Amino acid sequence: MIYPITRYGEAVLESPTRAVEKFDEDLAKLCEDMFESMYAAQGVGLAATQIGMSKNLAVIDVSVGKNPEARLVLANPEIISVEGDQREEEGCLSLPGFRGNVLRPAYVTVRAQNVTGETYEMRGEGLLARAFCHEIDHLNGILFIQHLSMLKRDLIKRRIRKLKKTGEW
Ligand code: NI
Numbered sequence: 001m002i003y004p005i006t007r008y009g010e011a012v013l014e015s016p017t018r019a020v021e022k023f024d025e026d027l028a029k030l031c032e033d034m035f036e037s038m039y040a041a042q043g044v045g046l047a048a049t050q051i052g053m054s055k056n057l058a059v060i061d062v063s064v065g066k067n068p069e070a071r072l073v074l075a076n077p078e079i080i081s082v083e084g085d086q087r088e089e090e091g092c093l094s095l096p097g098f099r100g101n102v103l104r105p106a107y108v109t110v111r112a113q114n115v116t117g118e119t120y121e122m123r124g125e126g127l128l129a130r131a132f133c134h135e136i137d138h139l140n141g142i143l144f145i146q147h148l149s150m151l152k153r154d155l156i157k158r159r160i161r162k163l164k165k166t167g168e169w
Contacts, residue, residue, distance in 0.1 A: 014143070016140060075115070075117070087103045108124050
């Protein structure tokens with residue numbers, strides 16, 4: 001099932017999430033639906049809050065469906081170490097049409113549980129390191145625009161307010 005993606009302005013996106021405790025068939029189905037929803041929206045990562053669910057759960061696939069081994073489920077993830085810097089343009093499926101340069105670590109190691117509840121650690125670089133940070137931010141109620149300058153952020157917020165008035169958001 002493909003879920004609609006929640007947009008900036010919906011409270012669930014900026015609220016902390018609840019831990020995933022049950023690793024059952026329902027969770028496996030939800031993860032499948034999250035991958036499907038992410039591919040349909042052409043994203044490389046999707047947090048549960050982006051389909052309106054307050055769960056500490058995200059999926060990532062930096063190969064965008066090309067490599068089955070690149071599919072990652074991150075339940076209750078945490079960043080355990082970072083190295084270096086990268087500054088690249090970043091966007092978010094919940095803020096369609098807006099992008100901004102965000103400083104992130106070049107290498108990020110995460111610890112998370114997979115779909116069966118097994119704990120794993122993984123080191124990512126480049127886009128994967130960025131996706132780890134972006135999705136874990138989501139799970140803490142943080143959107144990428146919070147990493148932009150106040151000027152740039154306010155500009156985006158004003159443009160979204162205008163779009164809301166005309167019913168385009
Ligand atoms: Ni996002």
